[in-house]
Amino acid sequence: MKLLLSIAVTLLRAKLRQSIVAAVGVMFSITMFVTLLGFMNGLNDLLDGLILNRTPHIRLYNELQASPRQPIEYGTDSTTHAFIRSVKPKDELPRLRNATAIMDALEKDPRVLAVSPRLVAQVFFNVGTVDLNGQVNGIDVMQEIRYYKFADYLVAGDPQDLATGNNTIVLGKGLADMMEAGIGEVVQVTTATGERTMLRVSGIFQSGIADYDKVQCYANIKTVQKLLARPGSYYTDINVKLHDLLTAPALAKELSARFDVDALDVQTANAQFETGSDVRNIISYAVGMVLLIVAGFGIYNILNMMIYEKLDAIAILKATGFSGSDVRRIFLMLSMIIGVLGAVSGLLGGFAMQNVIDNIPFVTAALPTVKTFPIDYNPKYYIIAVTFALLTTWVAGWFPARKASQVDPVEIIRGK
Amino acid sequence: MSTNVLEVRKVSKSFHDPVTVPVLREVSLDVRRGEFVSITGKSGCGKSTLLYILSTMDTDYEGEVAIDGEATRGLPGSRLAEIRNEKIGFVFQFHYLLAEFSVLKNVMLPGLKLGRYSEEEVEHRAMERLRELDMHDHAMKSANQLSGGQKQRVAIARSLINDPLIIMGDEPTGNLDSRNSDIVFDIFKHIASQHRQSLLVVTHDNDFAARTDRTIVMDDGRVLS
Numbered sequence: 227m228k229l230l231l232s233i234a235v236t237l238l239r240a241k242l243r244q245s246i247v248a249a250v251g252v253m254f255s256i257t258m259f260v261t262l263l264g265f266m267n268g269l270n271d272l273l274d275g276l277i278l279n280r281t282p283h284i285r286l287y288n289e290l291q292a293s294p295r296q297p298i299e300y301g302t303d304s305t306t307h308a309f310i311r312s313v314k315p316k317d318e319l320p321r322l323r324n325a326t327a328i329m330d331a332l333e334k335d336p337r338v339l340a341v342s343p344r345l346v347a348q349v350f351f352n353v354g355t356v357d358l359n360g361q362v363n364g365i366d367v368m369q370e371i372r373y374y375k376f377a378d379y380l381v382a383g384d385p386q387d388l389a390t391g392n393n394t395i396v397l398g399k400g401l402a403d404m405m406e407a408g409i410g411e412v413v414q415v416t417t418a419t420g421e422r423t424m425l426r427v428s429g430i431f432q433s434g435i436a437d438y439d440k441v442q443c444y445a446n447i448k449t450v451q452k453l454l455a456r457p458g459s460y461y462t463d464i465n466v467k468l469h470d471l472l473t474a475p476a477l478a479k480e481l482s483a484r485f486d487v488d489a490l491d492v493q494t495a496n497a498q499f500e501t502g503s504d505v506r507n508i509i510s511y512a513v514g515m516v517l518l519i520v521a522g523f524g525i526y527n528i529l530n531m532m533i534y535e536k537l538d539a540i541a542i543l544k545a546t547g548f549s550g551s552d553v554r555r556i557f558l559m560l561s562m563i564i565g566v567l568g569a570v571s572g573l574l575g576g577f578a579m580q581n582v583i584d585n586i587p588f589v590t591a592a593l594p595t596v597k598t599f600p601i602d603y604n605p606k607y608y609i610i611a612v613t614f615a616l617l618t619t620w621v622a623g624w625f626p627a628r629k630a631s632q633v634d635p636v637e638i639i640r641g642k
Numbered sequence: 643m644s645t646n647v648l649e650v651r652k653v654s655k656s657f658h659d660p661v662t663v664p665v666l667r668e669v670s671l672d673v674r675r676g677e678f679v680s681i682t683g684k685s686g687c688g689k690s691t692l693l694y695i696l697s698t699m700d701t702d703y704e705g706e707v708a709i710d711g712e713a714t715r716g717l718p719g720s721r722l723a724e725i726r727n728e729k730i731g732f733v734f735q736f737h738y739l740l741a742e743f744s745v746l747k748n749v750m751l752p753g754l755k756l757g758r759y760s761e762e763e764v765e766h767r768a769m770e771r772l773r774e775l776d777m778h779d780h781a782m783k784s785a786n787q788l789s790g791g792q793k794q795r796v797a798i799a800r801s802l803i804n805d806p807l808i809i810m811g812d813e814p815t816g817n818l819d820s821r822n823s824d825i826v827f828d829i830f831k832h833i834a835s836q837h838r839q840s841l842l843v844v845t846h847d848n849d850f851a852a853r854t855d856r857t858i859v860m861d862d863g864r865v866l867s
Contacts, residue, residue, distance in 0.1 A: 229754045240742040542738045545699060546752040546800065547727020549720040636694045639734055639812070 230552060233543075234559040237536065244528050245560075249568040251524040252619065256572020256611045259514035261579040263607040266510040268600030270503045276434050277496050279375045282342075282465030283474045285495075286328065286481060288320050289488045320346075325461040328485050337468055337477060342369035344463040345450045352414040352422075353405050360401060362415070362443050364450025373467050376444075383409050383429025393449055394428035400440035402430050415453065423453050515614065521568070522618035525561055529626035533557065533633075540630055541638035554631035561623020562616070569615040573608055647807045647840045648673040653695060653705035654863075655688075665691050667863040668705070673808065676838040678830060680851040683860035689844045690812055692860070696842065697730060697810055698722040710807055727756050731801025731839075735813035738797065739785035745796050746772070746781040753803040764803070771799040775829060791822030798829055802839075809833065811843040815850060827853060 238245045297310050322328065325343060332341045345364035350357040367389035370376035377385045381399060388394050395415075397407060407413050412424050425445065433439055445453075451460055466481075468474055474491035482489035493500065533540070540553055584601040648671075655666040665688040673679050681689045694700040696707060698714050701722070707714050710729055714722060726732075739748045746768055753764035772778040775795045780788060788796065794814065801809050809830075815823035827850060833839050834855070843854070851857045859866040 229751075229757075233751075236742045236747075538738060539740050539742070542740060543751075544723070545697070545726065545732050545734075545738075547723050547755050547804075549723035551720065552723070552755075634699075636699045639738070640690060640694070 227555075230556050231559055234556045234563060237532070237539070237556070238560055238563060241528075241532055241535075244532070245564055248521075248525045248528045248564045249571070251521040252518075252565055252568025252615055253572040253575055255514070255517035255521040256569055256615050257575035257579055258517050259611045259614075260573060260576025260607050261583065262510045262514055263610075264576070264580045264601045264603060265583055265599065266506050267602035267604065267607070270506055271602055272596065272600040274503060278471075278492065279378075280433060281492050281496065282374075283468040283471055283492050284466040284478045284481060285490045286322065286464040286466065286485065286487045287462060287490070288322055320462050321456075322461050322464060322487060324485075325464060326459050328487070329464060331485075332464070332466060332481075337470070337473060338466055339469050340369060340373040340467040342366045342373065342465050342467075343447060343461040344465060345447050345454070345456075345460060346462045347450050347454055348418050349453075350416045351401070351405060352416055357416070358401065358404060359441060360415075360443055361441050362395065362445050362450055362453070364447035365444055366447055370444075374465075379431055379433055380429045381432045383427075385429065387428040388444065388446055391426070391428055391446070393423070393425050393452075394445065395425040395449070396429040396431045396444040397427055398439035398442045399430055399432040400436055401443060402427070404440070417453055419454075421453070421455065425449070514611070518611075518614050518618050521615070522622040525564055525619050525622040526626060528564075529557060529561055529623055530629070532560070533626050533630045536630075537633060537638050540633045541635035544633070544635040545639065550631035553633070554627045557627035557630045558620070558623045561619050561627065565616050565619025565623075568619070569612050572615065573612065576608070576611070577603075645675045646672045647675050647677075647710060648696060648842065649706075649708040649711075650692075650696065651706040651708075653692070653703055653707060655691060655695065655700075655703040665863050666695075666703070669860075669863070669865055671858060671865060673840050673842055675807070675840055676834055678834040678841045678855040679843070679858060680854040680856070681842070681844045681858045681860060682846060682848065682851045683866075685846065687860045688863045689860050693810055693812055693842070693844045697732065698726055727752055728804055729807045731804070731806040731809040733794070733797050733801050733809065733811040733814040735816040739788075739793055739800075741784065741786045743785065744781070745777065745783050745785055745788065748785055748796060749800045749803055752800060756804050758804070768799070768803055771802050772796070775799050791818055791825065794818060794822065794826055795829070798826070802833065802837075805837070806839065808840040808842060811841070811845075813845055814843060815845065815847060823847070823850065 297313050298308060300308070329341050329343060332338050343366060347362045347364065349360050349362050351360050365376070367376070367385060371385055380396065383396065388396055395413065397405070397413070402408075405413060407427050409427055409429065411427050413427060415423050415425055431439065431442070431444060433442070447461075448458070451458060454460070468477065471492065475493050478489040478491035481487070543553060544550070580601045580603060583599045586599050588596060588599040590596065650669060650671045652668040652670055653666055654664065654668055656662050656664045669692060681692065683689045691700070695703045698709070709725055712725070714725065739745075740751070743751070746765065749768040749771060750764050753759065753767060754761065759767065769778055769781060772781055775798060777792060777795050777799060780792060785793065785796070811830075815826050818826065830841050830843065834841050845851055
């Protein structure tokens with residue numbers, strides 16, 4: 227084996243330039259493969275994170291909907307006529323009944339990572355004579371910072387201020403710009419029921435989705451409860467973050483039935499992101515594989531040429547006692563040496579390229595936390611690239627190697 | 643018991659392309675240990691074809707060939723390769739050294755393949771063979787830096803590395819001038835007499851043939867004498 231390897235290396239060195247070209251072909255494709263997948267998945271994660279970081283895995287809420295049993299149905303008796311008069315609306319609020327008990331139950335569930343309540347209130351911001359529409363999300367600030375990266379999206383102000391301060395609010399960037407409200411200034415808020423409150427701006431928030439930032443603002447949940455004049459257990463939503471994102475749809479159904487509330491899982495709410503990521507992944511894998519296959523053809527060509535040039539050497543090796551399988555192994559080794567060298571340098575090249583991209587400034591108003599292009603350094607892509615490269619070079623080497631093993635030495639020696 | 647290194651019984655072979663032409667017709671011969679045998683004959687009489695059958699490289703024939711008592715017919719290619727490696731040395735008309743390797747490494751390769759000795763020993767033995775043939779000064783040169791006669795001497799050194807029972811030559815002097823031919827002949831003679839190794843050499847050089855122990859003359863696929 228060592229002897230065959232040394233013969234392979236010697237043959238390789240005799241054709242150094244061609245071998246380097248072949249190895250560079252493999253290197254280039256691996257570099258591109260790793261870079262492409264790292265970059266693509268970095269972008270995927272970034273775009274998914276844009277939504278998923280902010281989105282609970284399951285949201286429990288009460289949907290305001292038409293009563294499933296309409297008044298007329300109370301008198302459906304074919305023998306009588308029913309008359310209905312003066313049906314008055316019931317003052318039903320979008321509150322979650324028994325929210326505290328639900329939260330307690332969820333916190334004990336081993337599948338649940340975090341539970342955080344929300345209270346969403348529709349408000350108007352009074353700016354001079356104009357009223358701007360807004361939605362104040364009452365949040366448990368510490369939970370949101372921990373599990374939903376709330377602090378990452380604050381472009382100004384201190385999140386602690388929101389957690390501790392009374393009557394403070396974090397405005398969406400779009401909204402703040404419209405009101406020309408800076409930190410420390412006071413805005414006047416009117417609730418749907420007509421109550422007015424003055425809130426101090428403690429931060430500016432930018433999610434990266436402009437329409438969202440024109441409407442949404444955040445406040446401590448206590449502040450919102452006070453704003454709406456509701457008791458301390460008044461919540462409209464419970465956001466659940468799970469250990470395993472993939473279990474969300476099943477768990478959502480279960481929770482919905484168990485607590486008699488509406489439950490929306492992240493997959494249903496954001497189906498388009500999965501699709502987008504999948505398509506981008508397929509494209510980058512396809513391009514990467516094609517690059518590797520092209521490199522494989524390069525190796526195949528070079529080995530084929532080398533075998534034609536080395537027919538004499540093959541004949542003499544066989545005449546002096548090397549068997550067909552020895553010759554095949556020599557040429558397979560040749561191919562694998564090219565493959566391994568190409569793959570290793572390709573991985574280094576890929577890592578370098580990823581680093582370069584990772585340091586290219588990428589500043590966009592939509593993504594306040596992103597300063598450079600995103601890269602996913604997942605070793606998975608390196609492993610896939612190497613595996614596929616070795617497979618390709620093995621196949622590319624196998625056919626020429628088999629041809630070499632079948633060379634008839636008599637024909638070569640007598641043909642001279 | 644047999645001292646025959648090579649036994650050939652009724653070997654026939656035909657070429658089938660484009661029409662069937664018999665090249666060998668029931669050839670039988672023996673080569674004893676230490677015997678220096680030459681095969682001569684007109685061009686196209688089948689002498690080279692016979693040699694390649696005896697060398698085990700050509701397996702498409704009828705009849706029986708036994709090397710050192712072992713019938714080679716029907717053996718798998720890997721076993722034939724082992725026989726070639728261990729028991730047969732080759733010298734061709736054209737040197738057939740590997741240009742990528744040094745002279746020394748060329749001589750060593752069949753020895754390394756055999757694996758009977760360690761690499762250091764094989765190297766030592768290769769140097770000895772080269773010294774015997776007065777080529778040791780060129781050991782580190784690349785094969786294509788040598789003259790034709792020098793290359794042939796290296797090829798002979800290579801054929802001797804595994805102490806084969808028989809050395810086969812296909813026109814080993816065909817490409818050399820008379821002075822180098824004489825050198826090669828003397829080396830062969832020395833091998834046969836000193837090391838008791840057999841030699842079977844195909845040649846059309848009648849002077850060369852006349853000086854061997856025995857000459858087999860072939861004509862039209864038959865052994866004449």
